[in-house]
Amino acid sequence: MSSQVCAPALVIRKSCSEDVLSMLSLMRQLRYPTTQSVLKERLTMLESHPTQCSLVAELDGVVVGTIFLGMHQTHDMTDPVARITALIVDENHRRSGIGERLIDKAEAWGKERGSSELFVSIAKEEGRKYAKSFYENHGFTCFGYRLSKALL
Template identity: 35%
Template structure:
């Protein structure tokens, strides 16, 4: 079942983020989730099975100035490593794409680190194409 995330899900989400290589999120995840859940341009969804959160997706809607529609951006999509390749990620991505269409978005994008080879294959199966260069500047040390 896909549903909106609740603050009570934060421990399960922290475990999922650890599987993506983001340790120690417990100390700040509550504040980050409160901010995300309060922002109308953010959507944080979880996949729950048997009373347990086993996957999540974070979707951001980015208003555009020079285009007719907005852009949706997936920042985190993670399925528990013990149950990957069972269609849960596909369900979450398709849910996100449908949400983006409802909001009038013209595209959906995802930034996926170069080391995540299996994730690249997943996104390609979902119809994503590699886009032009992506630049990032670190603002904190």
């Protein structure tokens, strides 16, 4: 009798409001400022939003990653572009291909909505020092600077 080893099953699906605790744990790993009630409200809104969504990656039924997406269009664009507003993989599952699979799904989501580009802005913080190389290793090109100003 041979012993079989079953590989963990990775499923990527749209998030729902019931994912709030798992996603809150992920968001806290990267210090995203949110609360359970705010995140639940946001997830509920995203469940039926036509130009924004959130996906989760589940490994054997446990949420281990998430990506938030939105379509973005300005006055000088002929077509909207897809934007990653957050991508988080649980610290215990990084460098295992989950981030790449989430990006693949983000690309498909954007293409389905007429986008020919996927972009992301990353913070220049110590805790996110690997983000730039992660995105570049997955085909993203860095150009320009993002400037912001606090409105008090």
